[in-house]
Amino acid sequence: MAIFTKEQFQTIAYNKAKIKGHTTLNENRTFSQSSAKTSVFLSHSHHDKKLIAEAKTFFENLGISIYVDWADETMPQRTSGVTAQNIKGQIRKNDKFILLATNDAITSKWCNWEVGIGDTYKLANDKICILPLADNRLTWQGNEYLQIYPRIEESEYTRDYFKIIYPNKSEISLYDWLKQ
Template identity: 40%
Template sequence: MPINLGTLRSAASRSRHYSTASNSQSARALGYRTAFLCHSHQDRTLVLGLLQLFREQGLNLYVDWMDSEMPATTNGDTARKIKNKIVEADLFLFLATPNSLASRWCPWEIGYADGKKRHESIFVIPTTEHGTNYGNEYVDIYRRIDEADQGGLAAWNPRQHSGGIYARSL
């Protein structure tokens, strides 16, 4: 089932500080799986909540916007660096929210990832709020990460509704 945006906001309030490696090389040295987290910058609180949920499941992730090597503001170099980070990351995660679906960057990023990454390393994280689901246009194509019936986060293949694997196993 899609992750409720209220759940992400609540998880963000439990997170006092998310420590991570400053770049992908140090993340790998610490044993982190690296992920390019495709999201809208307007969803910073939701992203912090998602990182907290992953951490509670025993999965520490490196994400690109915490990387000291990425430009602080969007410029001509940003797209080149994003392309490199997508290719270099172990996983590509698309946090589907109203903001990310309306973004100019996010659809480009998932399209680029589709052409460059192994299909099994691309995940959509569908969300829901007030009865509206976000990300449905992608869940029949890509694997998804959402809430498991028994609690926690699980990864599922397209059109799979049972037998998912817990996110910590990614």
């Protein structure tokens, strides 16, 4: 598996922002589903806040609207059953589900719960994948159950070309997957 390191992904996101004329990543945007044709629920660990902002930049520069719970002003201030209901509703509402699969996310109870919800509503329709991000090439823990999901990788042959790799080794461009 040729996964990204956090550093590689940060560089890619920064370069995408720079191409669009943004030199800093904006962490304070509020979620707006109306500005894009496809929306993605981004499951993540709150320990990865910097990476989340970079993932938002990466996907928004592909014309995708990203839902991140802490950018949602309608979320309760304190985690509760209402939080869980809202998250479940957003997973169903958004077109796609992507797990920002860092080591912190993999150990998060919330992320694992969200993957289960995403699996229920998105797997049969090819609308779920993971974006594995390692501290370095040797320290991505992964989990056996994550092997059943497609994953995002950068092409080893073409710079700035990203693809979805399915468990059966078939591939589709990330852009095409996001648009279907």
